[in-house]
Amino acid sequence: MVRLLGPQDRLVTLVEKQYPSVSIHVRGNEITLLGPTADVESARRLVEELVLMVKNGNEELTDIEVTASARMLDSGNPTSPSVALGEPIISTRGRTVRAKTLGQKKYVDAIDENTIVFGIGPAGTGKTYLAMAKAVQALQRKEVNRIILTRPAVEAGERLGYLPGSLTDKIDPYLRPLFDALNEMLDPEIVPKLMATGAIEVAPLAYMRGRTLNDSFIVLDEAQNTTPEQMKMFLTRLGFGSRMVITGDITQIDLPVGTSGLQVVRGVLDGLDDIHFATLTSDDVVRHTLVGKIVDAYTKYDQIQLAHRNSAAARRGDRA
Numbered sequence: 001m002v003r004l005l006g007p008q009d010r011l012v013t014l015v016e017k018q019y020p021s022v023s024i025h026v027r028g029n030e031i032t033l034l035g036p037t038a039d040v041e042s043a044r045r046l047v048e049e050l051v052l053m054v055k056n057g058n059e060e061l062t063d064i065e066v067t068a069s070a071r072m073l074d075s076g077n078p079t080s081p082s083v084a085l086g087e088p089i090i091s092t093r094g095r096t097v098r099a100k101t102l103g104q105k106k107y108v109d110a111i112d113e114n115t116i117v118f119g120i121g122p123a124g125t126g127k128t129y130l131a132m133a134k135a136v137q138a139l140q141r142k143e144v145n146r147i148i149l150t151r152p153a154v155e156a157g158e159r160l161g162y163l164p165g166s167l168t169d170k171i172d173p174y175l176r177p178l179f180d181a182l183n184e185m186l187d188p189e190i191v192p193k194l195m196a197t198g199a200i201e202v203a204p205l206a207y208m209r210g211r212t213l214n215d216s217f218i219v220l221d222e223a224q225n226t227t228p229e230q231m232k233m234f235l236t237r238l239g240f241g242s243r244m245v246i247t248g249d250i251t252q253i254d255l256p257v258g259t260s261g262l263q264v265v266r267g268v269l270d271g272l273d274d275i276h277f278a279t280l281t282s283d284d285v286v287r288h289t290l291v292g293k294i295v296d297a298y299t300k301y302d303q304i305q306l307a308h309r310n311s312a313a314a315r316r317g318d319r320a
Contacts, residue, residue, distance in 0.1 A: 001029060003054050006061060011050070014063050018070040019043045045073050052082035057096065064286050068101040071283065077102065089133040090140070092185055097133040103284035104130060111245060114276040116235070118223075119247040120262065121280025122295040127247035128221050132181045134245070135217040139199065144217045144241065146198060149178045151221040152205045152230065175202050178221060205230060214239035223248035224262045231261030251298065 005011055005026065012024050022035035022043045031047060033040045049069050050061060058065070069081035077084075084105045088096045099105040104126050110117050111134045119127040135147045153174040179202060182191050194200040205226065220226075220234055223246045231246075238244060248262045269275050282295040 011061055014066040046070050049081045053086055056086040064100045072102050090137050100286050101284040103280045107278040110276040110278050114274050116244045116275045118277045122249055124285040124291040125280035126286050131219045131245040131247055132185055135219055136185045138217045145215040147200045148216050148218045149202045150205050152225045178202050208234055208237050211237055212239045213237045213242050215241040218244045220246045224250050224253045224260045225255055226261035228261045228264045231265050
């Protein structure tokens with residue numbers, strides 16, 4: 001009951017938030033739901049799914065699991081939340097990595113079923129984190145011989161200038177997010193050993209040219225900052241027995257000029273067999289709840305600005 005209800009019965013409050021007409025009372029080992037019949041039935045199904053998640057080993061339920069489960073149940077999805085969100089990807093350092101939303105579950109399943117997967121979505125949707133988890137899983141299962149993690153070395157809106165130190169020191173700030181994720185997935189003492197043996201390689205995208213990557217799980221992060229030429233170069237590195245996951249957010253392009261390779265590639269490759277485009281939304285954000293609201297607010301703002309620009313262009317055309 002403690003794991004189900006959360007600290008200070010926080011999850012009870014979240015269930016009531018999902019179904020405002022239902023009041024929940026907890027006494028000992030019993031939960032009582034009061035309210036309109038239809039709403040009580042929906043709340044009951046949600047509570048039962050949360051109970052199953054706890055029984056299946058979810059260490060600590062959060063508002064993300066509650067909200068995602070409610071959405072799945074209300075949408076009539078044939079797969080129950082306890083099944084979709086309960087399957088572990090990897091267990092490491094006393095914690096288990098799982099998909100936390102239906103969108104994340106579809107993304108993870110697509111990685112299992114396709115050779116190349118594009119994970120496109122806003123910040124906080126777990127694109128890179130889940131791709132890294134699947135890479136570690138594949139290495140542990142000996143499905144691949146090595147993991148290759150790469151990203152373009154592009155500053156996020158600032159010019160850092162020439163960084164001091166060796167080449168490794170210069171590229172480390174760009175690749176640090178990948179190292180951070182690796183250290184969460186694996187024991188930090190093991191990571192340097194795997195890198196020394198070549199089982200894990202972390203390198204900037206520029207290092208990929210001219211290589212053929214066989215028996216590898218390759219993750220390209222921040223793909224929105226690739227040029228179309230770089231994207232083509234990266235995709236053609238694919239060798240036998242390898243899989244690729246390309247992640248990015250087309251609303252956060254830091255390229256100084258030109259078009260993002262991630263924007264172009266869908267029009268080029270969409271519809272090809274064994275290539276899947278997984279789109280994540282603000283519903284899949286697994287950071288602070290405010291992040292999802294921020295993403296939605298910026299999306300709305302961008303749509304308004306685009307409408308204004310199109311309207312202004314149309315007026316200029318009429319005057320011409």
